[in-house]
Amino acid sequence: MDVLGRERPGDAVMDGFPEAERSRGAALLEAADASFLELSAPSRLSGALLSAATATLGIEDGSPLHEALSRTALLGYACRLGGPGCPLPRSMRTEIASRLAFSEDGRLDYPTITDVPSRLRSLLALIASLADDAAGVAALADVSDGAWAALSASAASRVREDLSHDGLPRAALPDVALLGRMLRLGYALRLVDEVAGESPVVRAGQ
Secondary structure (H helix, E strand, O other): OOOOOOOOOOOHHHHHOOHHHHHHHHHHHHHHHHHHOOEEEOOHHHHHHHHHHHHOOOOOOOOHHHHHHHHHHHHHHHHHHHOOOOOOOHHHHHHHHOOOOEOOOOOEOHHHHHHOHHHHHHHHHHHHHHHOOHHHHHHHOOOOHHHHHHHHHHHHHHHHHHHHHOOOOHHHOOOHHHHHHHHHHHHHHHHHHHHHOOOOEEOOOO
């Protein structure tokens, strides 16, 4: 439901899940929505990684579909930002940090990461691996697999409904699996930012 109690696109999709999972998934999605509204973009680092990831899909930059996938990833990013979540395991934190680069004063060395192809590929591969692990993302979000699936199904339905409303032919709509993966990809990007000490870009006035 929105703030006025009206059903949003995607709410009905959750009806197919058990009450406990539907309730937990809806609560996390509501928290993510609140954070999402404050965001303009992820961090500079995550923005570069997201652009590199979407480029592999062969979707035209700036197209409605590209925008929808990017916004789905940003919603996933907001799921980590707005939800309670669990602390990153030390092993995962170490693995992410090993693919980053920092200056002597401890700040992120952005050019070294983005200008060295092997380092960028290594980081992208790690993010892709995290995004492929739905159970791992659910655990980090501190929800059950079913609750994350309910959240993901609702978010995907909303994105598809928005694209259809904007005139994209139904045959051209991204499938639910791709949108679910973009949601997890966004979550993984926030994990990287946590280790890198990077902050998202917030909307003016926030």
